Amino acid sequence: MEESKVVSVRKLLKQFPMAKEPFTALSDVSIEFHQAEFAGLIGPSGSGKTTLLNIIGSLDVPTAGEAIVLGKSIGKLSAREAAELRRQKLGFIFQSYNLLAVHTVYENVEFPLLLLRIPAAKRHKMVMEALDWVGLTDKVHSRPPQLSGGQCQRVAIARAMVKKPLLVLADEPTANLDAANSHHILQTMLSLNHELKTSFIFATHDDKVISYLKRKVFLLDGRIDRDEMVTPVNTAVL
Amino acid sequence: MKLAIKLAYRNLIGAGLRTVLNVTVLSFSFVMIIWMKGLMSGWDHQAKTDMMKWEIGGGQLWHQSYDPLDPLTWFDSYATLPPSMETHINQGDMMGMLVVQGTVFPQGRMLPVALKGIELQQQILAIPTQLLDTATEAVPALIGEIMAKSSGLKTGDRMALRWRNAFGTFDAADVEIAGIFSSNVPQAEQGQLYIALDRLQQMMELPDAVTILTYKEGFKINEIPDGWVHQTKSMLTRQVDQMIKTKSVGQSILYFILLLLAMLAIFDTQVLSVFRRQKEIGTYVALGYTRKDVVGLFTFEGSMHAVFAAALSMVYGLPFLAWQARVGWTLPVDASEFGMAMAQTLYPVYSAGLVVTTVLIVTITTAIVSYLPARKIAKMNPTDALRGKIQ
Numbered sequence: 001m002e003e004s005k006v007v008s009v010r011k012l013l014k015q016f017p018m019a020k021e022p023f024t025a026l027s028d029v030s031i032e033f034h035q036a037e038f039a040g041l042i043g044p045s046g047s048g049k050t051t052l053l054n055i056i057g058s059l060d061v062p063t064a065g066e067a068i069v070l071g072k073s074i075g076k077l078s079a080r081e082a083a084e085l086r087r088q089k090l091g092f093i094f095q096s097y098n099l100l101a102v103h104t105v106y107e108n109v110e111f112p113l114l115l116l117r118i119p120a121a122k123r124h125k126m127v128m129e130a131l132d133w134v135g136l137t138d139k140v141h142s143r144p145p146q147l148s149g150g151q152c153q154r155v156a157i158a159r160a161m162v163k164k165p166l167l168v169l170a171d172e173p174t175a176n177l178d179a180a181n182s183h184h185i186l187q188t189m190l191s192l193n194h195e196l197k198t199s200f201i202f203a204t205h206d207d208k209v210i211s212y213l214k215r216k217v218f219l220l221d222g223r224i225d226r227d228e229m230v231t232p233v234n235t236a237v238l
Numbered sequence: 239m240k241l242a243i244k245l246a247y248r249n250l251i252g253a254g255l256r257t258v259l260n261v262t263v264l265s266f267s268f269v270m271i272i273w274m275k276g277l278m279s280g281w282d283h284q285a286k287t288d289m290m291k292w293e294i295g296g297g298q299l300w301h302q303s304y305d306p307l308d309p310l311t312w313f314d315s316y317a318t319l320p321p322s323m324e325t326h327i328n329q330g331d332m333m334g335m336l337v338v339q340g341t342v343f344p345q346g347r348m349l350p351v352a353l354k355g356i357e358l359q360q361q362i363l364a365i366p367t368q369l370l371d372t373a374t375e376a377v378p379a380l381i382g383e384i385m386a387k388s389s390g391l392k393t394g395d396r397m398a399l400r401w402r403n404a405f406g407t408f409d410a411a412d413v414e415i416a417g418i419f420s421s422n423v424p425q426a427e428q429g430q431l432y433i434a435l436d437r438l439q440q441m442m443e444l445p446d447a448v449t450i451l452t453y454k455e456g457f458k459i460n461e462i463p464d465g466w467v468h469q470t471k472s473m474l475t476r477q478v479d480q481m482i483k484t485k486s487v488g489q490s491i492l493y494f495i496l497l498l499l500a501m502l503a504i505f506d507t508q509v510l511s512v513f514r515r516q517k518e519i520g521t522y523v524a525l526g527y528t529r530k531d532v533v534g535l536f537t538f539e540g541s542m543h544a545v546f547a548a549a550l551s552m553v554y555g556l557p558f559l560a561w562q563a564r565v566g567w568t569l570p571v572d573a574s575e576f577g578m579a580m581a582q583t584l585y586p587v588y589s590a591g592l593v594v595t596t597v598l599i600v601t602i603t604t605a606i607v608s609y610l611p612a613r614k615i616a617k618m619n620p621t622d623a624l625r626g627k628i629q
Contacts, residue, residue, distance in 0.1 A: 054621045059524060079528045087526025094624060098521040102252030114241045115526045159525075 006167050006199045007033040007056055012065035014051050014222075025051040026222045029065070033201060035166070038193045040202040042210060043219035049203040050171055052219070056201065057090055057169045058082040070166055087115050091160030091198075093170035097152040099144040099159075105131070106140040109158045116163060130162035134188055150181030154188065161192055167199045174206050182208045246539035250546065256507055257546070264500040264547035264600065269555035271493050271596050276559065276586030277567060278482055278489065283587050284422070285478045286471075292421035294474040295333075295362045296455035299323075299466045304449050309339045309352070313402070316447040320463035323451055331457045333360040334448035336438050340401040342413065342431060344389045351431040353401060355438030355448075362454045365426070369417035370434045376414035377437060382427020383420040391415050399431070404444045411441070422581040497600065500547075501607045508540050508611035519615055520624030529620065533612045540608020544601040562586050 012029040015022035026048045033039055041049035054060040055067050058074050067074040070089050077085065086092075091112075099108050109130050113123045131137045134154035144152055153173060160168050170189070174182035190212055193200050202209055210216065218225040250257045290296065304315035319327070319334055326332035336355035341348055358367050370378045376396050386392065393415050400410040413433070421427055439445055451466070453459065462468050512519070522532045566583040 050621075057524070059620045059624070079530070083523070083526050083528040083531070086524060092524045094521075094524075096517070096626075098517055098524075098624065100248075100518060100521070102248040107248075112525055 004035040005032055006035055006037070006070060007031075007201070008066075008068040009052070009056070010066045010068075012052070012055070012067055013063045014048070014055065014060070015063045024222055026055075026062075029222070029224055031217060031224060031227065033167075033199060035199055036193060036197040037199045037201070037215055038190060038213060039200070039215035039217060040204050040210060040213040041217050041219055042205060042213075043225075044205060046221075047219040048222040049205075049219050051222075053169050053171055053201065053203040056167075057092060058085050087112070088163075089166050091163070091165040091168040093153070093156050093160050093168060093173045095172040095175045097144070097149075097156045097176075099152055099155055101144050103143070104140065105136060105142050105144075105147070105155050108144070108155055109162050112159060112163050126162055127158075130158040133161065133192060134158045148181075149177050150184060153177060153181070153185050157185065157188055157192075161196070161198070164196055165198060167201065169201050169203075171203045172206065173202065174204070174209055179208065182206070186212045242535055242538050243542075245535060246542045249539055250542055253507070257543070260500070260503045260507055260543050261546040261550055263503050264543055264604070265550040265555065267493075267496040267500045268547055268551040268596065268600055269558060270496055271600070272551075272555070272588060272593060273559060273562060273586060274489055274492070275592050275596065276563070276588040277584055278486060279589065279592060280563075280566075280585045280587040281581075282478065282482050284581050284584065285482075286475045288422045288581070289425075289475055289478065290455060290471065291364045292423045293363070293426040294469075294471060295452040296457050297453055297459070297471045298469045298474065299451040299453075299459070299462065300469055301449050302465050302467050304337070306337075309350070312337055312339050312352075312449070316444060316449045317465055318446045319448050320451075320466065322461060322463055326453065326457070327451075330361055330454075332451055332453040333357045333362050334435060335450040335452060336435060336442065336444065336447055337449040338401060338438070338442055340399055340431065342389075343398045343400075344391050344395070345397075347389070349389055349429070351429050353399075353438060354430060354432050355435035356432050357435050362452055364419075364421070365432060366417050366419055367432070367434075370432070372416055374414050374416075376412035377433055377441075378416035379413040380417050380419060380432040381415060382430060383418055384424055384427040385429060385431075386415075386418045388428070391418075393418055401441065403442050404447075409441065497603060500600075501603060504540055504543055504604060505607050505611060507543075508536065508608050511536060511539075512611050512614050516618070516623045517626040519618060520620050520622075520626075523620040524624060529616050529618065533609070533615045536612035536615060537605060537609040540612070541601060541605040543608075544597075544604040547600070548597055559586070559588060563588065 009029055009031045012026055013024070014026040015024050029052060041052055043049050051060065055062055055074060056069055058069065058077060061075050070085065072081070072085055074082070100111065103111070106127055109127045110123060113126060118126065128137060131140065134157050136151060136154055136158065139147065139151065144155070147155065174185060177185060186209060189200055192198060202213070204210065214230060216228045216230060301315045301317055303311050305311045316336060323332060327334060334357065338353045340351050340353035342351050356365060356367050358371050360367055365380060367380070369380060372378050377399065381391060395415045396412050398410055399413045400408060402408050413431070439447055459468060519532050522535065523529060527535070563586050566585040568583045
């Protein structure tokens with residue numbers, strides 16, 4: 001079980017400096033995630049789910065405690081090492097897609113591979129494979145402004161998955177999508193989780209997302225309220 | 239690097255009209271700076287070439303008492319031709335010139351002149367001394383166009399010339415204008431009256447006396463006779479260098495204004511980019527860039543304006559600069575009144591060094607100006623940037 005541990009958070013404290021006294025976003029958080037998990041951090045706004053996701057994604061550092069991601073202690077990484085971790089092993093999916101608007105679909109998906117200096121021929125194969133996963137092989141030359149919200153998010157998934165990361169962090173991935181697109185996106189991610197054994201951690205309060213989760217971690221006021229292993233309601237794709 | 243170029247290219251093309259405007263202003267700066275600097279180089283080249291052709295040759299030996307700016311010294315500024323220089327003169331490598339003070343009376347007016355005795359057969363200066371070889375009762379003389387214009391003299395005109403000979407006795411004779419030359423060198427024209435050297439030596443009762451020995455371009459002086467001072471070409475053209483240096487300072491202000499306009503546009507674009515593209519910055523960080531990498535990326539993107547501008551400059555600037563080098567730029571006012579060696583039409587000269595230096599200065603300045611706003615990225619919180627939160 002230890003070998004399959006992807007994330008290990010112990011007694012995590014995260015505070016943000018404020019005018020009078022620091023604001024505590026996370027307090028005494030301890031949790032572990034394992035390979036191939038399809039888990040969600042669930043809670044209302046301000047509960048600390050995005051903060052925890054950012055720390056796991058090495059985009060932020062804990063104030064105290066420890067967050068070990070894929071064997072690396074986030075608080076001890078240099079900026080260069082943290083960037084290397086994100087580049088090599090992590091994938092991100094954002095609420096507002098965060099695609100590079102001036103690039104085509106193909107170029108957006110190709111971008112993480114360019115950072116990894118993967119040779120052109122292999123890169124092309126990997127990009128086309130990722131676009132095939134999300135069903136967008138016919139949109140390679142389109143640019144994000146020419147796509148619908150659902151298509152954009154599928155491009156973002158392809159970009160996150162193209163390098164076959166060990167862990168994908170998705171922050172409210174369906175917040176800007178309608179129900180049909182949300183289900184399509186979630187089914188795609190669930191399928192990739194199943195096929196590639198990639199761990200997915202969501203930060204969400206969307207019921208549609210929650211219905212797909214295999215594990216639900218509820219956060220309240222910066223603390224873990226409860227942690228439940230469940231049988232997903234939606235498993236159609238499997 | 240390849241990725242940075244690709245990203246920068248895409249982003250600049252994506253920025254559309256803003257890029258077009260920035261690149262246009264910057265390319266205009268490129269072309270104007272190269273043109274104006276080329277004009278200065280052209281003037282420098284032209285002035286020095288004309289001075290060598292009409293006044294100083296490849297360099298001169300001056301009698302030690304001679305000061306061209308103090309006519310009172312001229313009375314004592316002569317010596318018999320040094321024997322060691324005779325061979326050079328006979329071979330045509332050098333020529334002697336006697337300089338004395340005189341006064342002419344054109345159309346009833348009195349005009350002090352530098353009376354210069356010049357060898358008729360000389361080939362070192364372009365002054366048409368062969369015109370002095372004419373049989374006339376009066377003393378044949380040559381003047382420059384500037385003097386002709388200021389004194390109203392024409393070829394064939396006669397006037398009285400008064401001078402003081404070596405014994406201090408005043409004497410006078412009629413001179414006839416045998417020819418008028420145009421040189422673009424005011425020092426060779428304004429207030430200068432050229433007559434045959436042997437005639438002047440005779441008038442001054444100074445056989446074999448000379449004040450200046452001018453040697454031809456490429457000739458090497460091995461020994462300096464006693465009582466003579468060597469004036470190299472660079473010493474004699476120092477005035478042009480100083481004048482051009484002074485003008486260059488004035489021009490630098492114009493370059494500065496041109497560059498400032500271009501840089502302001504780029505600075506503004508960079509500030510706007512950093513402000514508007516926060517999500518993109520956060521995305522780069524999430525995908526595996528460090529914040530410093532993103533600073534580098536934005537700096538590179540800003541600097542690429544200079545590359546685009548250089549390319550655009552080649553499209554319209556090269557034909558313009560080539561056309562200017564061919565037809566030149568004619569001064570809107572009479573250049574002969576400026577009192578310095580300057581042709582009416584200046585032909586720009588562009589050296590590879592000039593172009594490379596200008597491109598480097600503009601590119602480095604653009605890089606610095608692009609970097610300044612981009613530094614803010616290094617202080618950004620990537621999680622806030624990802625949300626597009628204004629920082």
